[in-house]
Amino acid sequence: MNSSSLQPGAAGQPAARPLGVLAALPQELGDLIATMQAESGVVTRTLGRRDYHLGTVHGVPCVVTLARVGKVAAAATVSALIHVFDVQAVVFTGVAGGVGPDVHVGDVVVGETLLQHDMNAEPLFPRHEIPLLARSRFNADDALADALAAACERFVAQEGAALAERFSAALPRFKTALPRVHRGLVISGDQFVASAAAVDALRAALPGALAVEMEGAAIAQVCYEYDLPCAVVRTISDTADEHASTSFSSFLTDIAGTYSTGILRHFLASYTPAGR
Ligand code: SAH
Numbered sequence: 001m002n003s004s005s006l007q008p009g010a011a012g013q014p015a016a017r018p019l020g021v022l023a024a025l026p027q028e029l030g031d032l033i034a035t036m037q038a039e040s041g042v043v044t045r046t047l048g049r050r051d052y053h054l055g056t057v058h059g060v061p062c063v064v065t066l067a068r069v070g071k072v073a074a075a076a077t078v079s080a081l082i083h084v085f086d087v088q089a090v091v092f093t094g095v096a097g098g099v100g101p102d103v104h105v106g107d108v109v110v111g112e113t114l115l116q117h118d119m120n121a122e123p124l125f126p127r128h129e130i131p132l133l134a135r136s137r138f139n140a141d142d143a144l145a146d147a148l149a150a151a152c153e154r155f156v157a158q159e160g161a162a163l164a165e166r167f168s169a170a171l172p173r174f175k176t177a178l179p180r181v182h183r184g185l186v187i188s189g190d191q192f193v194a195s196a197a198a199v200d201a202l203r204a205a206l207p208g209a210l211a212v213e214m215e216g217a218a219i220a221q222v223c224y225e226y227d228l229p230c231a232v233v234r235t236i237s238d239t240a241d242e243h244a245s246t247s248f249s250s251f252l253t254d255i256a257g258t259y260s261t262g263i264l265r266h267f268l269a270s271y272t273p274a275g276r
Contacts, residue, residue, distance in 0.1 A: 016273060018054065018061040020087035022077060023260070024069050024215055027252045028094040030261030032057060032064050047080055054085070058268035063087055067215055070190050071116065074215035078222045078230075088273055089144060089229040093260045095252060096186065096213035097193050097240030099202055104236060105247060106171040106179045108156075108259070109210045110149045111186035111232035113137045114217035117202060117209075118189035127205075130221060137185075138220035141229030145183065148233045151266035152181040159262050167255055184210045186232055188217035194244035202240075212240050235259040 023029045033053050036042050040056035053064045063085045067077040074092075081087045098104060114137070121131045128136035160178040168174040185208045193199055193212050202209060216232040223230035237251035238244040 016061050017086050017088035018063045019271065019273070020078070020081035020085065020090040021057075021062050021064045021264070022067050022074075022081070022090065022092055022219075023094045024067050024074070025094070025252065026066060027256045028260055029064065029066070030093075030257040030259070030264060032260070032264055035265075036062065036064065045084075047084060048076060050077060050080070052080070052085060058265060058271075060268045060271050060273070062268075067092075067219075070214050071188060071218035072190075074218040075222050078219050082222070082226050082228060087228070089141065089231075090219060090223055091144065091148070091230070091267070092216060092219055092232045093264060094213065094215070094234055095237035095248065095256050096211040096234035097199070097238050097244055097248075098210070098236040099187070099199060099212050099240060100182065100184070100210040102180075103182055103210050103239075104173045104180075105238060105251065106167070106173050106255075107182060107236045108152045108179060108263070109182045109184070109186060109234045109236065110145050110152060111140050111211075111216055111220070111234070112145055112183050113139055113185045114220040114232060115185065115187050115206065115209075116189060116217045116221070117187040117206060117212065118191060133221070133225075135224075138217060138224045140220065140231045144229050144231035147270065148231050148263070148267055149181055149183055151263050151270070152233065154266045155259070155262040156181065163258065166258075170250060170254060182210050184208060186211050186213065186216050186234060188213055188215060190214060192244070192248075193240040194238075194242065196241045199240040211236060233263060
């Protein structure tokens with residue numbers, strides 16, 4: 001336990017351990033830091049070339065930061081959240097490529113299980129197994145994943161129609177249906193997947209995969225090692241094919257922040273850190 005968690009809270013009780021909230025890129029945090037600034041003010045600590053923003057958002061004490069891109073960046077950032085800021089749990093929000101056959105741009109995927117698709121120490125260890133840890137799949141915390149999925153459903157139900165009006169030109173799905181919320185396997189690797197051949201290979205190797213990204217399973221591994229609850233929510237920015245980089249870039253610029261802002265607002269407003 002570090003000294004920050006020993007500082008007294010308002011009633012003389014130990015202050016609540018904060019929730020760690022992270023994304024890879026600034027657009028993926030939506031209005032979170034501005035909301036923190038307005039609600040409680042922000043204290044920023046810089047460590048390992050990253051800014052950690054401390055304050056309260058929608059009533060929840062949080063440490064908000066950007067991991068930047070890739071598994072090493074994500075693991076290093078989560079390690080600091082655990083050791084320096086004593087977070088009680090970690091939530092990652094961001095975008096991802098859709099891999100599941102029914103996962104479309106504009107849908108949302110909440111990770112239940114996460115796996116590093118580029119881990120391969122064959123023939124010493126089975127494909128995808130993390131050497132010396134005896135596992136390839138890491139589970140998100142059930143309660144956090146349930147709460148995130150419920151927040152996504154509320155976001156779509158309340159704001160889906162307005163989103164459709166704003167973004168239907170960019171998201172063909174909005175012409176026929178509102179975004180869907182999926183739950184299941186999220187796969188991570190140090191690779192921006194951007195070809196039909198690459199996404200087909202991932203589907204063949206990992207038939208249940210819903211989304212591919214570059215950080216989630218690294219975060220889940222570190223949280224597993226420290227017995228800390230974690231959850232990952234990803235809005236689908238592209239379908240990991242030849243159009244991925246164009247689709248990713250315009251989604252990131254125009255739309256990702258709207259999703260993160262809405263999903264996190266619903267999630268944090270009903271967050272109960274009971275028993276942690
Ligand atoms: N900084 C660069 C590169 C971002 S890489 C830029 O802004 O252009 C893509 C990011 O989005 C990663 O953090 C990854 O987690 C996620 N992502 C979205 N689509 C992806 C895909 N098709 N393959 C892998 N990661 C993807």
